[in-house]
Amino acid sequence: MTANEDQEMELEALRSIYEGDECFKEISPVSFQFRVGDLEDTKAFIMDVTWPETYPETAPQISLDAFFNNRISADTKQLILSKLDEQVEASLGEAMMYTLFEWAKENQEALMENHKPVVTAVTLTSSSDATAPASTGKKKEKKEQLTKAQKRRIVNRTDHKGDLPRGWNWVDVIKHLSKTGGKDDN
Template structure:
């Protein structure tokens, strides 16, 4: 019954994924967010009388420190203990979504800077000179052809690309 409820609730949600009828993944946060993480919940045979298996071992979570993963799992297990005996997968996912900022407050944000910004030439006091973008240069012939096609405003005349059907 909980399986059907999860399928109907998360239908079309790109963050939810059903790995098998007893195993589910949910991504907390946007895919480009450096503080996003993935929770995997698996149901044992005696679920919901026993706690589900919660895992954060997915490759998506490799940037998260193990201390923060353990902290998230500990907080989720407290929620599991409070809901033992009832269907709790949806509750766990929503609890994680609601507390994402609290869970990830100590996670450092890793930003990647491009190599061109980190390399400087000359002395550090002199700012780098920006090169001007070159515009495409047209030859005299190309300019003449362009001018012949356009009117005095630089616009092509109406119907310049129409096909003559009668020919």
């Protein structure tokens, strides 16, 4: 069999095995993503696998560069890739995707044992915050919380779009003239 026939057979098998499985995603006929672990699991990771033209005679390209993996340290990624490469080397020349994916699922704990989530905080600052020195020790003002009754009153005063009705701030002409007097009251 040629490499392309082997790839077609393995692709057909992967489609039937992982049909409806949210962990497996076919990007193209030679590129796949496989999530190891649940979405909420901090030790979950996504493997990007791409087959070269001569796969399975040559190793597939495995990457952990998916955005989902940003919380995994570079050392942990390197460990995972080296362990996956060992599995690939043992299976060269035969269809290995199912075996590789299942091995990663079974060994997730061992692969992620030294995992400490990388925390990358994005802070947005306005121009006024950026100019103020950080060491002043001022606490940010808390936004005032409205009660349900206050919110209800605001909603009752506005229309369905959240706009106040036309003339809501107009002065009552009769009251105004009674207080100030008219032209004839000179």
